[in-house]
Each structure stands twice: as C-alpha cells, then as structure tokens.
Amino acid sequence: xxxxxxxxxxxxxxxxxxxxxxxxxxxxxxxxxxxxxxxxxxxxxxxxxxxxxxxxxxxxxxxxxxxxxxxxxxxxxxxxxxxxxxxxxxxxxxxxxxxxxxxxxxxxxxxxxxxxxxxxxxxxxxxxxxxxxxxxxxxxxxxxxxxxxxxxxxxxxxxxxxxxxxxxxxxxxxxxxxxxxxxxxxxxxxxxxxxxxxxxxxxxxxxxxxxxxxxxxxxxxxxxxxxxxxxxxxxxxxxxxxxxxxxxxxxxxxxxxxxxxxxxxxxxxxxxxxxxxxxxxxxxxxxxxxxxxxxxxxxxxxxxxxxxxxxxxxxxxxxxxxxxxxxxxxxxxxxxxxxxxxxxxxxxxxx
Ligand code: NAD
Ligand code: IPM
Ligand code: MN
Numbered sequence: 279x280x281x282x283x284x285x286x287x288x289x290x291x292x293x294x295x296x297x298x299x300x301x302x303x304x305x306x307x308x309x310x311x312x313x314x315x316x317x318x319x320x321x322x323x324x325x326x327x328x329x330x331x332x333x334x335x336x337x338x339x340x341x342x343x344x345x346x347x348x349x350x351x352x353x354x355x356x357x358x359x360x361x362x363x364x365x366x367x368x369x370x371x372x373x374x375x376x377x378x379x380x381x382x383x384x385x386x387x388x389x390x391x392x393x394x395x396x397x398x399x400x401x402x403x404x405x406x407x408x409x410x411x412x413x414x415x416x417x418x419x420x421x422x423x424x425x426x427x428x429x430x431x432x433x434x435x436x437x438x439x440x441x442x443x444x445x446x447x448x449x450x451x452x453x454x455x456x457x458x459x460x461x462x463x464x465x466x467x468x469x470x471x472x473x474x475x476x477x478x479x480x481x482x483x484x485x486x487x488x489x490x491x492x493x494x495x496x497x498x499x500x501x502x503x504x505x506x507x508x509x510x511x512x513x514x515x516x517x518x519x520x521x522x523x524x525x526x527x528x529x530x531x532x533x534x535x536x537x538x539x540x541x542x543x544x545x546x547x548x549x550x551x552x553x554x555x556x557x558x559x560x561x562x563x564x565x566x567x568x569x570x571x572x573x574x575x576x577x578x579x580x581x582x583x584x585x586x587x588x589x590x591x592x593x594x595x596x597x598x599x600x601x602x603x604x605x606x607x608x609x610x611x612x613x614x615x616x617x618x619x620x621x622x623x624x625x626x627x628x629x
Contacts (some may be wrong), residue, residue, distance in 0.1 A: 279582060280313045282343040284365065286320045287557025289566035289614075290349025293535075296568035296618030297575040300594075301444060303622040304579065304587045315343075319365045321353030330364035336372035339547065345385055345578050346549040349571065352556035363415075370408050375541035376439065377446050378520060379407035379577070380553060382507075382527035385599050389532025389608050395507065400530045402510040405450070406520020407443040408541055410434045415426070415519045431523070435471040440478045446544075447514035448482050451489045454509035458490045462499040462519055475516070500526060528553050528570075532608045535567025538574040540581060550578040564613035567605040569595055572621055594624035 281301070285294040298314055305312045324330045332338070346369065351362035369375070369439055384390050384400035392399075417430040453458040461479045465472035476479065478495075483491040494502060496519045502509065503526055515523065528537035537553035552570030560566045572595055580588035598620045604610035605617050612620060 279311070279344045280315065280342065281578070282318050282339055282346045283314050283316045284346065284348040285316065286349040286351045286365070286556065287322075287353045287362075288350060288558045288561040289554075290320070290556050291424060291568045292349075292560075292562065292564070293552060293568040293571035294347065294349035295419045296621075297571040299618050300572050300591055300621050300625065301575050301579070303625045304590060305626055307590070308584075308587050309440040310584065310587065314347075319361075320351060321356055324361040325355060328537070330361040331368070334462060336369055339369065340373050341560065343547055345547060345582055347575060347578060348549055348551040350552065350554060350556040352558070354558055366551075367413060371414075373541075373543060373547060373549070374409060375543050375546075375549055376407065376442055377540075377542040377544070378404075378517075379540040379542055380404040380520070380524040380527065380537065381389070381577075382524070382531055383594050384531050385536075387533075389536065389599075390530055392504065392507070393528065395530070399508040402456070402507070402527075403450070403512055404520055404527060405443060405447040405512070405514045406524065406526050407514075407516045408438065408520075409517075410436060410439040411517030433471050433516075433518075435474045437474065437478070440475055440546035441482075444475070444478050444482055444514055447512055448486045448489055451512045452486050457488060458509070458511040459486075460499070460510060460513050460524070461491070461493050462496045462513060462515040463493075464496050464519075466495055467561055472516075487508050499523065500618045501529070503527070505562065514532075524553055533567065535570050535605065535607050536573075537570045538577055540574070541575040542581065548578075548581055550574040550581075556588070564615055565606060566614050567607050568614050568618050569599070569604065569608075569621075572618070590625055590629055594621045597624045597629050 285291040384397050387396035412433045414434045416432040420428040426493050463472040463475040465476050473619045528534045534554035540548040541552050576588040576591035
C-alpha cells in the first residue's frame with residue numbers, strides 16, 4: 279500500500295514522525311508492506327520555490343496513493359495561510375473528500391476537564407461537511423485597506439452536498455449501536471442556507487426509523503456538549519461549525535493533541551490528519567502530543583481495510599495513556615518521541 283506523507287509545518291513534522299514509526303511497527307508485526315513516501319509540501323517548500331503544490335499535485339495524490347497522511351500546516355511567515363489553502367483545503371476540495379470524520383473518545387477520566395466525566399460519558403463522532411459552506415472562498419474584498427472596505431464571504435450550501443453528508447451520518451448511525459443523530463445548524467438566523475439543512479434532515483429522517491434524529495442550534499449544541507456530552511452519539515454539521523465543535527470535542531478528550539480525523543470520500547484516496555494545527559511555539563521541541571496523529575493513522579488503516587491493525591494501534595495508545603505514560607499535556611512525563619516509542623513497544627508487546 280502506498281501512502282503519501284506530508285509532515286507540513288511546525289509540530290506537524292514532530293507528530294508525523296511518530297505516526298510513521300507506529301505504522302511501520304504495525305507493518306512489521308502484521309506482515310504488511312507500507313510504502314510511505316514523504317512529500318515536502320509546507321511553508322519551507324513554498325517560501326523556497328514559490329509553489330505550494332505542483333500544478334498536477336492533487337491529481338497525483340489521488341492517482342498514485344492509496345491514502346494521504348498530513349501533519350499540520352501553518353507558519354507565522356505566511357500569515358494569510360496561502361500555502362495551507364492550496365495543500366490542505368484544495369486537497370479536500372479536489373479529491374472531493376466530503377466527509378470530515380472526527381471521533382471524540384475520552385480514553386481516561388483524568389484527561390477530561392469536566393467533573394464526573396469518564397469514557398462512558400464522552401464517546402461520540404462528528405461528521406463535518408468538508409467541501410462547501412464558508413470554506414469555498416466565494417466572495418471578495420472591495421476597496422481593500424480603505425475605510426470603505428467591503429468584504430463578502432459567501433456560504434455555499436448545495437442540495438447534493440448537504441444530502442450526501444447528512445445521509446452518510448444517518449447510514450453510520452443506523453449501522454452502529456450509536457443510534458442518536460443530532461444535526462446542528464443556525465437556521466433561526468441563516469434562514470436561506472440552513473433551511474436547506476432542515477429540509478434535507480427532514481427528508482432523510484423517516485428513511486432511518488431506527489435512528490433517533492434530533493436537532494440543536496449550534497450555539498445550544500456548544501452549551502450541551504459541555505453540560506452533558508453523554509447525550510451525543512453522532513453529530514452532523516456544516517464545515518465551519520464542525521471545525522469549531524471539534525476543537526471543543528478535542529478538549530473533552532484531553533486537548534487538541536489527542537484528537538484524530540479523517541477527510542474521506544468513501545472508496546477513494548482519503549486524507550488523515552490530527553485535528554490540531556502547527557502550534558509553532560512547540561515546534562521541534564519534542565513536547566507536542568503525537569497521540570492525535572497516531573490515532574489518525576489508525577483511522578487511515580481502518581479506511582484501507584486493515585481493521586485489526588487499526589485496532590492494535592488504538593489498543594496500544596489506550597494501554598500507554600492509561601498506564602500514566604504520555605506527554606506533558608495529559609499529565610505524563612514523556613516527550614513526543616518517547617510517547618511514539620511507548621506506543622511502538624505496546625504494539626510489539628501484542629496490543
Ligand atoms: P493549534 O492547534 O496549532 O494550537 C493551539 C494550542 O493547542 C497550542 O498552542 C497548544 O497549546 C495546543 N496544542 C495543539 N496541538 C497540540 C499537540 N499536538 N500537543 C500539545 N499541545 C497541542 O492552533 P492555532 O494556534 O490556532 O494555530 C496554529 C497554526 O496552525 C495556524 O497557522 C493555524 O492556521 C494552523 N492550523 C492548522 C491546522 C491543520 O493543518 N489541520 C489545524 C488548525 C490550525
Ligand atoms: C482543521 C483546521 C483547518 C480548517 C484550517 C487550518 C484551515 O482548523 O482542519 O480543523 O479550518 O478546516
Ligand atoms: Mn480546526
């Protein structure tokens with residue numbers, strides 16, 4: 279299997295090295311051959327060459343690789359994130375990775391900032407629409423930099439785009455023991471675009487009688503996620519709201535360093551990445567938490583049909599962190615590399 283590895287910027291580089299180590303360990307243990315090809319796309323490459331991605335880069339990723347693993351992008355030298363838009367967002371768009379799958383799973387009660395919350399209370403998944411919404415870049419600036427500036431940023435919602443992500447969430451809920459599906463929107467204020475989400479949700483719900491479909495406005499969802507996360511099994515929402523609630527979800531798991539994600543188009547080359555960004559202040563210091571990246575590699579192997587191998591990574595991570603090992607942000611004493619080593623040892627020991 280051929281995997282494109284894009285470490286990217288900042289701590290993306292640090293955590294990707296650990297995810298790669300873990301995938302290689304799984305390969306050795308289960309006799310799988312992974313060809314991991316590292317690609318240089320990121321801030322340094324952009325500043326050196328003026329090119330964020332080669333012109334046929336997205337097509338090449340899709341045609342030549344079974345999966346893509348990406349660390350994080352973002353560099354203070356490129357404040358408008360031009361390179362990241364081309365590398366990260368354009369890969370989501372060009373490869374049509376319409377499902378942003380972000381599980382929120384607390385591994386140990388110690389990591390959760392809420393009182394009386396353990397693994398039984400925090401265990402849900404978020405499906406974030408990943409190809410439309412506010413992210414498409416429709417709009418513009420008129421008289422930029424003047425006192426008369428007008429800035430327009432349109433939110434795009436298409437019937438096909440909303441339908442496929444909401445349907446994906448219903449299908450997931452119907453197939454798993456997690457039978458409650460909550461859709462979040464802001465249809466009380468955004469009465470055009472989010473009326474479409476209401477319409478689609480209302481059309482699909484009767485087709486899934488075993489799924490308990492319910493709705494919250496996004497502001498109320500933010501509150502309920504803190505008040506009582508146990509009520510959530512599956513969440514579906516738009517691109518922007520999904521971005522925000524998954525940082526909240528990350529903290530429920532112990533912090534941004536713990537959260538994993540997959541950008542999926544079922545059946546096609548998909549892209550996996552931790553939820554966090556490049557955290558420049560921690561870059562290269564051997565302090566970043568690599569667990570979100572390592573768990574993202576488990577999502578990747580699962581998507582590639584390697585469920586046993588993926589489960590081994592998840593078990594190894596659970597064993598390590600429940601034993602009190604792990605990086606400082608979750609109360610451990612290990613560095614980034616030592617955390618990766620501990621997960622590798624757990625895999626080698628038979629996790
Ligand atoms: P961030 O996720 O990089 O970091 C926010 C804070 O969370 C950090 O200061 C740190 O305290 C903590 N944190 C994040 N990841 C951690 C880890 N692995 N281990 C330990 N602590 C961790 O978000 P930001 O500061 O808003 O953004 C920094 C840059 O990253 C920006 O350029 C932003 O645009 C970019 N970004 C990229 C991605 C991505 O590539 N997927 C995601 C989010 C932000
Ligand atoms: C994420 C990130 C990205 C997003 C940024 C870097 C554009 O925050 O993957 O969550 O908003 O999707
Ligand atoms: Mn984000």
